[in-house]
Amino acid sequence: MPKGVDPLKITAQEAVELIEAKEKKDREKIIKTFTEDPELQVLNGRYGPYIAYNKKNFKIPKSQKPEELTFEQCKGIIDDGTQKTDSTKEAPQKKSKTAKTPAKKTKK
Numbered sequence: 329m330p331k332g333v334d335p336l337k338i339t340a341q342e343a344v345e346l347i348e349a350k351e352k353k354d355r356e357k358i359i360k361t362f363t364e365d366p367e368l369q370v371l372n373g374r375y376g377p378y379i380a381y382n383k384k385n386f387k388i389p390k391s392q393k394p395e396e397l398t399f400e401q402c403k404g405i406i407d408d409g410t411q412k413t414d415s416t417k418e419a420p421q422k423k424s425k426t427a428k429t430p431a432k433k434t435k436k
Contacts, residue, residue, distance in 0.1 A: 362399045370394050370402065381406055 329335060329346060338346075359377060360370040368381045370388070377394035379386040379402050386409040388394050392401070 359394050360397065362402070364399050368399070368402055368406075370397055379405055 329338075333342075333346075357372050358369060359372050362368050365381075368379065371378055371380050372394075373385075377388050379388060379397075381402075386406050388397070388405065397405075
């Protein structure tokens with residue numbers, strides 16, 4: 329529900345309109361699906377189009393139009409994306425801790 333709408337004071341007609349608007353927005357979110365693999369979808373998101381596959385998201389290059397992507401092109405983007413994430417995420421080198429020696433006491 330949009331902000332500023334009181335759920336206790338909404339009419340049945342307004343509720344139906346809100347539900348229809350939500351369903352329309354959800355339908356427009358899906359740009360393309362593939363029969364070869366139903367989990368592979370081209371979606372329109374908040375920051376532009378992307379590919380969703382196995383609960384992971386992959387960025388579509390700006391040079392390609394999301395409506396014209398084929399199944400093979402999407403698989404290629406997914407393969408490139410998984411290779412990049414695998415190779416770039418290395419564990420940081422741990423710094424060796426130097427043992428601190430207590431300060432020497434001075435004679436008075």
